[in-house]
Amino acid sequence: MIVIVDYDTGNTRNVKKAMDYLQIQNTLSADPSAILHADGVVLPGVGAFKKAVDALNERQLVPVLKQVAQQQTPILGICLGMQLLFDRSFEFGETPGLGLIPGEVVAIPDNLGVKVPHMGWNQNQVTQTDPMTKDFDQQSTYFVHSFYVKTAAKYILAQADYQVKIPSIVRDRNVIGMQFHPEKSGRVGLSRLAAFKELVENGNYSRNRS
């Protein structure tokens, strides 16, 4: 069973709709025990970083998610959920994240002649072959965000160009993040969710990337 972490964030129900459509067994829950015993965990998220961390803390989920990562359960963070996987964010002051992948979350510069937020369909370049990036090179996905992740190249599987390089899929072993919205990116997005399901079922996540 895949558990979608239910902590009152915007895209949760759309992620569930997409998984239901793909007939992936899933449930919404904020129950620590359900999350710890899940075969796979999806962390959705839209909005502000600090508010999301506060919402996770209110539900005592920060240590739970850290333990989930440690016990090698596949985790998929989506949009803000991906940003939460990293060490810290500089959105409205510095806020610590889950620290599951080394890196930090910074603002997309607004002096590069591009509009912020980065909102719309952008094309991805695959930088590493991986089950999560199968048939993904040059495909467009739907992004909505004002901050982006800065992390080492070894964690970046795909990126999109927006004057800065925006990591669009990141991965460190069992911890995966997608900056775009797979639940709003049509066929290409749905196939990313299906790839995550495969990973959960086949346990193809112990690959040591570091």
Next chain:
Amino acid sequence: MLAKRIIPCLDVDHGRVKKGVNFVNLTDVGDPVEIAAAYEQQGADELVFLDITATNEKRRAIVDTIEQVASQVFMPLTVGGGIHSVDDMQRLLKAGADKVAVNSAAVQDPKLITAGAEKFGAQCIVLAIDSKWDSASQRYVVYVNGGRQATDLDVIQWAKDGVAAGAGELLVTSMDKDGTKSGFDIPLYQALTAAVNVPIIASGGCGKVADFTTVFDQTDVDAALAASVFHFGELTIPDVKQTLKKAGVTVR
């Protein structure tokens, strides 16, 4: 870089898709879920649902419509028409909408834009503006209530004020062009893109593929919206995108 978006607009009345010609004379063109799925298949980048009778009548069906569409179609959905409160916005966003468009109610009370942006983020709040050129005062004037009623607002100034209040995107319909099939209102969008720095969706007037090329070539709008030309198959989205691609416009 971001692709320019092609957006079909579905006018919805009591759960059925309709298209008004100049906002009146409705013709039923079908089921919203099927139409949305067909547009996703064709390569539409986003869908806009306008609850056309909402401003004047009680509305209920649109939330169910969005819930159904969002369970079958996985692309950005914008919903407008008759949104008067943050609660209205919340219901639609919860049903699966990604953005909500406010029009008449925002003119009446601009604080609605700010309240929505603070609660859901500016990227969720689209300010829809119906614009008509007034030759007496030599300016674009804002109309409300489905284009039935003029206000004393200047379109360009209202666009600026709306963005300052928290709107993350503008959907601007040229009433002068709507239904004419004579092309998008180029001077209007040139003025708007010079005035604000949020994405702008051009709406009203397209009749042929070249109209899309022209609006992306001559203005900095981010998206173009159309209804009847797509609904009645006069143009297809693949045709529009292929032509844009050849003209050097980034499309998905």
